[in-house]
Amino acid sequence: MVCFRTSSNSSWxxxxVILCLFGFFSMMRPSEPFLIPYLSGPSKNLTSSEITNKVLPVWTYSYLALLLPVFVLTDYVRYKPVIVLQGISFIVTWLLLLFGQGVKVMQVVEVVFGMVSATEVAYYAYIYSVVSPEHYQKVSGYCRSVTLVAYTAASVLAQLLVSLANLAYFYLNVISLASVSVAFFFSLFLPMPKKSMFFHAKPNKEAPRKPLGQDAVLEVAHEDHITAHQEPFTISGNLEGSQLGNSKPGNGALRNFVQWFQDLKECYSSKRLFYWSLWWALSTAGFNQILNYVQILWDYKAPSQDSSIYNGAVEAIATFGGAVASFTVGYVKINWDLLGELALAVFSVVSAGALFLMHYALSIWPCYAGYLIFKSSYMLLITIAVFQIAVNLSVERYALVFGMNTFIALVIQTIMTVIVVDQRGLNLPISTQFLVYGSYFAVIAGIFLMRSIYILYSARRQMEVQSPAAIQRSTGPHPQEPSNTLSTKL
Known part of the structure; x- marks a missing residue:
């Protein structure tokens, strides 16, 4: 079949186009903002306790279990099969949502959707195997932008259909099934890459493996153009030792794993990269937890069976607001080396305040407002964090750091789920859970506030130490001293 044939076309x-079409239709899921009302409604008739304690935690556990194996498999099979697998997983997820019944089946849904989440890495990694380096930024921007547009459009469409056409939630899932089926169809037409970043890497004779810089930093950041001044911590990848040997593939794979460990060790030895990665992992864990359970809180504040809800509109506004906030970062001139951790602390305080507002709010509207603030703040800061981490890393090392940060975030989220949500843990009510999440972000803010105070204090001390030498350099040697005193000291 022509759709499975490896393309000889070298054009990007x-x-x-095919990848963007896949991304658009895979994210065009109008049922998602109304998932909890659908599960708790007459179609599935699950209780809030069953959804919170028995169904939703399964996604976290399955995502964690699948992430590392899928990350390795994605590179080994050269991306396209994993993108096709993601398309199949999408279809199975919505077939089960439409026609499955009971807690057990919904738990299977969460397992399959965990596969969807784990295979998402292939969508972005595919770019670097079929596109030349000079097109990285352009293609990454297109792929990220189209998913944002699709998610926003799906949320708006869902709200219009629910509010104006009074469409049942069941049919929103039918539309989602049709959309992800189209995405699967387009995945079959993706050209099969001839190389990958690690297991099937080939020496690049056209261009050296260069740091990402501003050419590919948009892999996970929302569309933005950041031009912040910073002191670079150049860590360019040197993966010659990780090339797969022709005679002993087993030894080549082992060399890959050893090289990955050495690369990660070297990357995290940079304090700047370590602290930005720490914030990334901690905040992403909290962010995913909020996204997983926020509809439960909304349904608690304003039960969907008794009142009009605007989940779709809120998701659309939050996504658009976060994208705008991310875009504005490119026009803010800040010394991120000096003030980066302070920005992380300040916006973590904002996030904590938004979550406390969602906890204490007596009506749904302040709860919606808190979510808008929280999501926009996270999208703004994750854009900055991605740039700070990626700007001087090679593509290969950035992929490793991104994968490790995501894995650590999932470990933290799993621990949080077991303690706060799971029946084997505290099994807290949903409103109390958000009090815990607000406190969690307050602790993050405290960590980076102390770190920023230390950085500012160290910078001031350094300026005080350097200022006498600067004065001497500008005024020349003191008249009472020999003319070579300064050079002697230096």
Whole structure:
């Protein structure tokens, strides 16, 4: 079949168009903002306790279990099969949502959707295997932008259909099934890459493996153009030792794993990269937890069976607001080396305040407002964090750091789920859970506030130490001293 044939076309346009079409239709899921009302409604008739304690935690556990194996498999099989697998997982997820009944089946849904989440890495990694380096930024921007547009459009469509057409939630899932089926169809037409970043890497004779810089930093950041001044911590990848040997593939794979460990060790030895990665992991764990359970809180504040809800509109506004906030970062001139951790602390305080507002709010509207603030703040800061981490890393090392940060975030989220949500843990009510999450972000803010105070204090001390030498350099040697005193001291 022509759809499975490896393309000989070296142009970046064809794979970009197909990948963007896949990304658009895979994210065009209008049922998602109304998932909890659908599960608790007459179609599935699950209780809030069953959804919170028995169904939703399964996604976290399955995502964690699948992430590392899928990350390795994605590179080994060269991306396309994993993108096709993601398309199949999408279809199975919505078939089960439409026609499955009971807690056990919904738990299977969460396992399959955990596969969807784990395979998402292939969508972005595919770019670097079929596109030349000079097109990284352009293609990454297209792929990220189209998913944002699709998610926003799906949320708006869902709200219009629910509020104006009074459409049942069941049919929102039918539309989602049709959309993800189209996405699967387009995944079959993706060209099969001839190389990958690690297991099937080939020496690049056209261009050296260079740091990402501003050419590919948009892999996970929302569309933005950041031009912040910073002191670079250049860590460019040197993966010659990780090339797969022709005679002993087993030894080549082992060398890959050893090289990955050495690369990660070297990357995290940079304090700047370590602290930005720490914030990334801690905040992403909290962010995913909020996204997983926020509809439960909304349904608690304003039960969907008794009142009009605007989940779709809120999701659309939050996504658009976060994208705008991310875009504005490119026009803010800040010394991120000096003030980066302070920004993380300040916006973590904002996030904590938004979550406390959601906990204490007596009506749904302040709860919606808190979510808008929280999501926009996270999207703004994750954009900055991605740039700070990626700007001087090679593509290969950035992929490793991104994967490790995501894995650590999932470990933290799993621990949080077991303690706060799971029946084997505290099994807290949903409103109390958000009090815990607000406190969690307050602790993050405290960590980075102390770190920023230390950085500012160290910078001031350094300026005080350097200022006498600067004065001497500008005024020349003191008249009472020999003319070579300064050079002697230096």
């Amino acid at each position: 346009i064809y794979p970009t």
